[in-house]
Amino acid sequence: MTKLKLALKAEAESVDRVLDQLLEEPEGPEAQVVKAMRYSALGGGKRIRPFLVMMSARLFGVAEQSALRVAAALEMVHCYSLIHDDLPAMDDDDLRRGRATCHIEFDEATAILAGDALLTRAFEVLAEEETHSSPQVRCELISELAKASGMNGMVGGQMIDLMAETRELGIPEITRLQRLKTGALIVYACRAGAILGKAEEVKNHALRNYGHDLGLAFQIADDLLDVEASEEETGKKVGKDAERGKATFVSLLGIERAREQALMLSDQACSHLDLFDRDTELLRVMAKYVVNRRS
Template structure:
């Protein structure tokens, strides 16, 4: 891993997508003046606060590979960001990771309160599926049903939630590299897979092209998590935007603790390049997705 900056073309493309996603999220999550306004305020607090928007970006890029209308892709991009943000809100709660800082700001339960944070996460989770099932996302109900089923699988007990359950017990488990890999494939990798395959679903593509995106997402997700583990050891709170050294303090096994720092860095680089090779069938159209794979192992936050 190096400190090389994000490529200029990726910086520009991420900025464009981030602005589009923010605009659509602002529209999908309007300000409320009713008695339930506090939960809407909290939902907006955690979704409109920035972040890298990697998952929405991957949705938009995978959709572009199949010439999917941007108006459809942006709705799926917002749905996955709602799921991601809900998961961060719940992860930060005292009963989970008990974090006070997220993206350089107070976490939702600190800015509001625990009950409001819990409800805001619940509301974002359900709103994501409301967005997907709306005919505005795709004219074909079969496509909408597939998106709903795929996101439910990726985010539920056999996906992100299942991974979080293992993570909560990780300090009591004797996890080896295979165990950590499975944990992270569930907790982090499933949402990356959904993001990368969503374009193929929207474009009604199957077979080798969809498999290529799935394999890309698999390696990207692991590279991302190894980089996260490295940041937890080497990162600075001001730069990372959240508490560091959490895993070591909690006694959890990580890729760094099992492989060592230098080997973990090499593994992350190898996975990033392997992810890029999975995109060969798409040629130059997938260059920005290749840039993402290389960026995730160089990022400092």
């Protein structure tokens, strides 16, 4: 696990350097929104999604600069989603990554604009030739991220999540919710390397399956943390789901069965990596890490 933590730290530092360059503050009053973008995008976090982009890219010998730009673009989309998720109209949170959320640090209007700007900047980065020399690859990166983050992905999942506060959901509905809200971007992160490397379909499919199982295991672990962890450990408010009466994997399965399910998914994720001849150790360790983390 120490090897993974060191690798996570190294990749996070590399991605942060790229984010710092891509989110340079302009002159003039519009700089205020960029300050809010930088506050959210450069405000820490484990950078798991960028890490998955980098690891999947290395399976296909992708140039590091290309992978870093995709990783940074994906992190912008993730950070935009956190800004909007924290708003009073959504989860109404005042703590994220151990500090004030964007709308608390700035204001609601600026937070909305910062989220919008991070989302659009991400697609701008993917469209640029520096990301990849092939227009076809860039178009696929853009198209797949649009699907993963939009109405058939993260946004659709967030809509179901909001509806879950007023209606009862069973395991199939919660699984679909999390596959869209959390899993779609994780699957994209795992597939990004295959897209960049123009990989054969069987390997692309294996990474999609790895990401699917990893994403679901990640979300079950999040549900467990909401019940078992402290605010100091997670850097955000805990106990929110029970407070709102929302059904989760934990509330429906119980703590032990939910943990068993997460571990099973972790093992299943690793099995999808067996066909690769390159080193997949860190991806395998990541599958174990997501279910045992405390933040």
